[in-house]
Amino acid sequence: MVRAEEIMVKDVAVVHPDDVVTDVVGLFVERNVTSAVVVDEKNTVKGIITDGDIMAAVRRRRPLVVDFFNFIWAAGDEVDLAVKAEALSTMKVKDLMTKQVITVGEDTEILEIARLMAEHKIKQIPVVRGNFLVGLVRRYDIVKAVAWQVNRLQNDTE
Template identity: 55%
Template sequence: MILARDIMTTDVVVVHPEDPVGDVVKLFLEKGITCAVVVDQKGKLQGIVTDGDIMAAIRQRRPVYVDLFNSVFVLEDTSDLNAKIKTLTFRPVKEIMTRKVITANEEATIAEVAGLMTDHRIKQVPITSQDRLVGLVRRHDIVQAVARNTP
């Protein structure tokens, strides 16, 4: 039986809640990754930030309300996309990260971790021990484990 501890990556890229999003984006590009686990100064899991979180933050649109002849119309936000992206780079990660993180422990089976990914439509699962990050299992790790164990 293959367990999470057998396939997890232990060299996990971590960031802190106050880190600017722009620094995280640079880290993603430098390391060729699409997510980082957010931990506090004591290493306690706070959240996860993914390329999807960044895309969602860019996509956020604030509606513009116009009151005309006692009727309210909602118009699309026409703010400049470049300005929005520039502003995003200075925002702290805690403003865009996913706070409700699906985790597993080191003793979880590969099937349990794969089930979490499928059920929650996520691409990675942080592995924790006593609320502390010890590893990360990505889809790729599971596929590699299956390939290694296929005759």
């Protein structure tokens, strides 16, 4: 069986809980990734931050509620992207990250990883040795492993 250690990415994008979100955005663009594992100074997994977390912060609406003589009126947050992007420059990773992270060990089989991803509707799972980050399995890594297996089977039947 194929295991996490055989398909995981070892060069994982990592950030720290007190990093600002705009730095994470820059990291995503620079590394062409959509997530970063949040670790402490000992490389212990503390969370994960994804492009989805950042998108949710950008599109988050804060309605303004006004009471005109007991008539409640709510106005939407019509702030433009530049203002929202500026707000990200003061926001910390720990304010947006997912804290309850599903992790797997290096010996976890690929089918179990795929099941966890489907069940929890997630796109990547950090791989740990103890509590320490050693890699990341993305959906793409699983698809690539499946493609390799299919190709191998086709070559065996020819």
